[in-house]
Amino acid sequence: MKRKLILSLLLAGMGITEMSQSYAQEVKENNQSVFGEFMDRRGTYSRTASGKPGVGYWQNEADYSIKATLDDEAHTLTGQITMTYTNNSPEALDFIWMQLEQNRFTEESRGTLTTPIQGNRYNGDTDGGFDITNLEAKVGSKGDVSNKHIINDTRMQVWFAEPIPAKGGEATVSMNFSFKVPVEGMDRMGRLDVEDGTIYAFAQWYPKAAVFDEIEGWNVEPYLGAGEFYLEYGDFEYEITVPYDHIVVGSGELLNPKEVLSKELLDRYEKAQESDETVYLVSPEEIGNTELTRPKQEGTVTWRFAIENSRDIAFASSKSFIWDAAKINLPSGKKILAQSVYPKESDGVEAWTRSTEYSKASIEHYSETWFEFPYATATNVAADIGGMEYPGLNFCSYNSKGRGLWGVTDHEFGHNWFPMIVGSNERRYAWMDEGFNTFINHYSTLAFNDGEYPSRLDQTRRSVNYFTSETREGIDTYPDVVNVSNLGMIAYNKPAIGLLMLREYILGPERFDNAFKSYIKTWAYKHPQPSDFFNHMENVGGENLSWFWQGWFYGNGNIDLAVNGVFPYAGNYVLSISNKGEIPMPVVYELTYDDNSTERFTLPVEIWQRGDTWNHLIKTDKKITGVVLDPDKILPDVNLGNDSWPQVIYDNN
Template structure:
């Protein structure tokens, strides 16, 4: 049956009168949804504008590490010297370090909190650190202390005298070793392939815990889902490996002439001048000993990276190795490189890895903030996907769209949390969610959309938002149901930023604020309130209602167009907000002549209550009206977004 506008208006007139009358009555308002929901006032350390305050500080840690890889015993053995600077306003009697390899023991907290059926974060239990020769010295002439204690994945090292505030320096040294796990909780480990073993080394050295102005020492144990929170500093590290191995790592290789044949060096020089991929070690050369600098013994590969929070590396005699030039907006050029076994070779697979890596780094550098490191390295391993500064581990079986997606995602992490150093262990949405958001635009840009973006249609996630078992973004990663982690840490916060850019603020206001946030907090430690405050101050918008509802709540969006009625030659739109999260209302009107008009009602209409009547003035006959015509918001009930509704349309 086809209904005319007059018939529809008559049908809904009674409903409208009830709606109109109810909306005019005094009712409880929704001001609580628009008020501050947490302490967001500034102080001397963090300003109300979401910037570091006049007395902001953070401590620093510079590392010098030397390790040897034993490919028969599958062990790492080495020494570390950490130069630690206490920029805080208080003296420190001790420091805390992270010992993530201790997760791989039978009695670790992570092992004991893993469900019987297991999950992604299963790991070997025959590992853990052996530590010797521990010493901690304040200044250059202080007495060395050998007092320390180890508690699960944390290590407390004591000083013989307090480490002075506001610039006091100390040196912490120790020797360490551990057995490299096969299964390293999908973040590190080893993989046997036909030509040898791939060693993916991460969380491989004792790392300084963060001491900040918010919590003091951040000593949350490493359980599995929660990732990392680390200080910034300069790293110099050397890896001694069998002579037939190729070693790639975070940062710049300092001694190519000492570890690479002349032919490899020439090819690397070609790659640094090429926008297409150049082989450093070809597939047919992997098993040929003559391609190496020497045939037996060991070689020591030396790397350096500055202003970084971490380093990772990989070593194997099974690597195919290729590279290409990355062009940065400043005119600087750096290196994209990939290392993978012949099992991953092929134009539909890892042969395109360097192409993907180059495109990803170039896009993010142009759109958000320039990549700061000398190399961007992608390594094939038995790891779904894991990121470190300038360095990825990605699944060695990944191909095509899957390989692009994981490569782009892991490289995106260089912006969150490698450049913007948020606390992943507590707030995964500040790195995973923000990264998922920037991945959306990188994927749209790559080869003019060769692969689809997961965030192209937010409404495909409505099934999750309608589940009673859904959880909020603010749920801690080690507490959240593993089945929900993908939504709470990745997709929901990513969708939140999509809504901010595409629906609430618009591109210009959002981009100004988001770029400013990245630039302001680059190589620093922002908290959630710093992000909220900074976005609001730069964009010029009070977004309490959005942060509270979407990021710190578990309600949903359900905007409803309850009816459309003629009124004095114009139209009254009866609207309601049936979900727990208010939103601006983007409305598209289609006229009988098929022309259209759009307008937006501000979010403040919902401060007064959950119903609103809008008088739409026009001298044209209206054919249909729709809320959110571009389907940007994941409105959980699409049946009440249009007028006439589907049930009145001709079948």
């Protein structure tokens, strides 16, 4: 009798009382602040509450025609650009803003002046910058020409003699430009000397239009370092003139292979487009053998490229390249080209000899899983760059090998989906770029060659030390503001872990995949905001996830689910659990019975709307011998010591 009294008092203290062979839940507090809407996500004329572009959605367009010449003795690029700008906005524009990102490489640039004395990843040369001449701007084909412009750091304001009309008005801006190619290009571009020549990696190499949208108007954040890019979509045609012995690879389709390749090289190029196995175009032994590979033996050669519906272009040029390629098979039946260029210092089956194999596998996986790759080529370039992405072209470290080369190649190609296809604002929301990409990289790595290389994203509890550190920062911190040591977590890993939890724990693969694919398709070649992503995932996934977005993406709290105990009750059992963290979660738990069998169940996240403790009646005629929360350890729960009953001590590592 005494033991029953003690048990009754214990259950009552936990909110459990006997009432006609049932139980009641004591409501201790209301958690509406955790579950309520945390940001204004109401629909507007331009963006719907379901996370789609509205009937009034618009975005401007910038089309480019560019001609540039590389001087490999002076290490300069000189060019001429004509940009056709279409103003689809509902307001006339007196001026436009353009990005001059080469101006980052000067002593007085804001990026230089905000770089710590000890330096960081985004160090850059300071003896460069654009030289802009002969600027002409006019509206329509017969408008008056204006050359009025203001250059401030990495931005240029170009004024017109008359406003660009709203809703379809066109203007052209042309100018000459030149700059010295930096050696240290902020780990995004530059040049590298190798035994057989110099590798030139060109990015941020031409003046380009800034984005004008209905959220901010002109997006004119300067190019400082960590913050990447936000650009309008358009069509590009560009010509690159280089010494005759160089090979050039660039974003998009090579338009004139018959003019720049020898007959032998052209045959190999065409063979590669039909081969699932990697084909050498220029083998290691053929570097420098221009009689075999080039149709011309002196002077210069012009390589012409084009790409449609792109937000940027990049290219590389060198006489030191090994060049190989293979066919990519897309779900639609279309065949495109994977190719790699690298110096002999990067050669080898443990290194860049497998680059095209990696590239092909990466593009085929993402195309099949999420959205078909839209460009004519997927090119991997070995350079003195850790890893940087552009439409259809990557720069990856020439020193990368094995697992590291797979990882960087796959990551940079993944960026073709985020932010090249889905055009988010990298300069403000790095997590919509790096985080989403890191998430899809997890699954492509699991799929590659039956798991040849491991992925550790699902080992979420390896990051507990960061999540509990006093110096942690939120995902929503702007990349140019965040502590550089935290950037990898808040831009890459934490948002990727968030999507992993959403797919594997909260929504399940089917609902998540439907929503994520729909988001990509809906916002392809457009400019989504964070609220558009949240709204779209909720509407297609069929779940109000405000508690999750607020806690994980726009908060700095943690997850800590705990088992208080398991108690016999009226011939059954009561499982008592608590939410000791700041972020609620559904509760997946696994029961172990005395016959060693197990069963899994899920309690919805709504149990935490009523407070931070919940008692759940388990009806079973078996004897329960153990309970484990989150048995697959998907959640980055910061306290493993309270996740089980009887208590089991886990190693966070």
